Amino acid sequence: MLKDITLGQYYQTESVIHRLDPRVKLIGTIAYILSLFLINKIQGYIVAILFLALVIRLSKVPFKFMVKGMKAILFLLLLTVAFNLFLTPGEVLVQIWKLTITKEGLKLAVLMAVRLTFLIIGSSVMTLTTTPNHLTDGMEKLMKPLRKIRVPVHEIAMMMSIALRFIPILMEETDKIMKAQIARGADFESGNLIKKAKALIPLLVPLFISAFRRANDLAMAMEARCYRGGEYRTKMKPLLYQRADRISYLVILIYLILCFGLGR
Amino acid sequence: MSLILENVSHIYGEDTDMVVAALKEVNLEIPDGQFIGLIGHTGSGKSTLIQHLNGLLQPTKGTIYFNGQDINEKSYNRKELRSKVGLVFQYPEHQLFEVTVFQDVCFGPKNLGLEQKEVEMRAYKALKQAGVKEELFYHSPFDLSGGQKRRVAIAGVLAMEPQVLILDEPTAGLDPAGRDEILGQIKKLQKETKITVILVSHSMEDVAEYVDRIIVMNRGEVLFDDMPKEVFKEYKKLEEVGLAAPQVTYIMNSFIKEGFLTSSEATTIQEAKEEILSFLKKKKG
Numbered sequence: 001m002l003k004d005i006t007l008g009q010y011y012q013t014e015s016v017i018h019r020l021d022p023r024v025k026l027i028g029t030i031a032y033i034l035s036l037f038l039i040n041k042i043q044g045y046i047v048a049i050l051f052l053a054l055v056i057r058l059s060k061v062p063f064k065f066m067v068k069g070m071k072a073i074l075f076l077l078l079l080t081v082a083f084n085l086f087l088t089p090g091e092v093l094v095q096i097w098k099l100t101i102t103k104e105g106l107k108l109a110v111l112m113a114v115r116l117t118f119l120i121i122g123s124s125v126m127t128l129t130t131t132p133n134h135l136t137d138g139m140e141k142l143m144k145p146l147r148k149i150r151v152p153v154h155e156i157a158m159m160m161s162i163a164l165r166f167i168p169i170l171m172e173e174t175d176k177i178m179k180a181q182i183a184r185g186a187d188f189e190s191g192n193l194i195k196k197a198k199a200l201i202p203l204l205v206p207l208f209i210s211a212f213r214r215a216n217d218l219a220m221a222m223e224a225r226c227y228r229g230g231e232y233r234t235k236m237k238p239l240l241y242q243r244a245d246r247i248s249y250l251v252i253l254i255y256l257i258l259c260f261g262l263g264r
Numbered sequence: 265m266s267l268i269l270e271n272v273s274h275i276y277g278e279d280t281d282m283v284v285a286a287l288k289e290v291n292l293e294i295p296d297g298q299f300i301g302l303i304g305h306t307g308s309g310k311s312t313l314i315q316h317l318n319g320l321l322q323p324t325k326g327t328i329y330f331n332g333q334d335i336n337e338k339s340y341n342r343k344e345l346r347s348k349v350g351l352v353f354q355y356p357e358h359q360l361f362e363v364t365v366f367q368d369v370c371f372g373p374k375n376l377g378l379e380q381k382e383v384e385m386r387a388y389k390a391l392k393q394a395g396v397k398e399e400l401f402y403h404s405p406f407d408l409s410g411g412q413k414r415r416v417a418i419a420g421v422l423a424m425e426p427q428v429l430i431l432d433e434p435t436a437g438l439d440p441a442g443r444d445e446i447l448g449q450i451k452k453l454q455k456e457t458k459i460t461v462i463l464v465s466h467s468m469e470d471v472a473e474y475v476d477r478i479i480v481m482n483r484g485e486v487l488f489d490d491m492p493k494e495v496f497k498e499y500k501k502l503e504e505v506g507l508a509a510p511q512v513t514y515i516m517n518s519f520i521k522e523g524f525l526t527s528s529e530a531t532t533i534q535e536a537k538e539e540i541l542s543f544l545k546k547k548k549g
Contacts, residue, residue: 173358179320180359183351184420185343185375202371205361209406
């Protein structure tokens, strides 16, 4: 039932992209997303597509996996496109009843669709090739300077990695409880909105209880191992830049120059 | 009146790289009133198999008949099926959610659309059958002990008055006393109501005493399907797939090897005791 969500899931395989330092992937993704919103010429987008295609190819993750993640946000995408298409004032192209499509609206809708699609696929590449733990490690290291202004960087990173770690566990749990209640004759599908919301109680109550129980157990286990925050804590595998990482930074830089050179 | 599985296969993750065949061409016939032990190692496909029996999972290939009707046909009433084939999942206490024990047990029959009076009568009966003490009926299910919670959860399925009751590792995480109590209660229930019971476990020791028939699963296939004493004769093969016969079987086999006994049919300690005593008597006389 819930197995279709691939957004934010890790795809296990051996590739150059998988081995990269998470900081490179994070900065690369942010740079890529920024570039998508700053370029506005067709040449720029061609560069962006080629770059993404290259990265996907190198990552060895099947393309259909990334498209699968798109399904989850398809509705949002369509909504954005529809709003842009119908509500942008300008030169009228077509008019059906009260809905008007303008030239500017059409242009904006296509632009938004392209931007959102590539944004999702681009960030899926990152999450599909980086384990959640690795990702939060990278974030922690990148945000380290913020500690000077008393941002609890380590704590934030730890919370994030725990939250991410728990997503698959809770999904599995949801599936199990759902099945157990269906076996007792529960019906999650039919009825109107209120009935459907009420039907969720037998699912949500056990789910919350189990989440609290797990949180309790985890806190206990961490305390038993003398965990007390980030102060003086060392890492078993500290993040260190390798040759491939430096080359990747260079590639990202070249991409940005090309993008802005051609696309603005 | 029975459950029949015909060439049932189930494949997980068919359109991904991680294809797993959980069931391969399973053929089974489960007549009414039998007490069956379904045994297999972790990942042998036993949990997948039982979820097919009440229509929670659909087979990739093959057909399942309940009382002669194909349960995966579009027009088949699966909600009704689920009331007739009751499934108690592993750690069923994790499904409790109501304010009181009694209300929680009412959930099942209420979903069947029965009248309030009938619902309450069934809940009362089920709680009694599962061995829950009356003074606990109006407590919160979350205040009970582990063993009591499990009884309440089992009662929650019993209240639907199923013809077939499937229990997935009902004794997991219980102490020996709790285990014997629950299994004894289930045996008693089976004797009184003559319903079919399928007990899923990975331990022969647990089920040997109670069941009439053992189905052993290995890697999605049925390895053995016979009476307990016949299955235990194959203890060497059972060991190969990571299972073992009850300890009694091993003891009796070493007796035979050493020449103390000529043959043995014992599957429980009680039977073994009788065999040894009668052998000793014969020797004396």
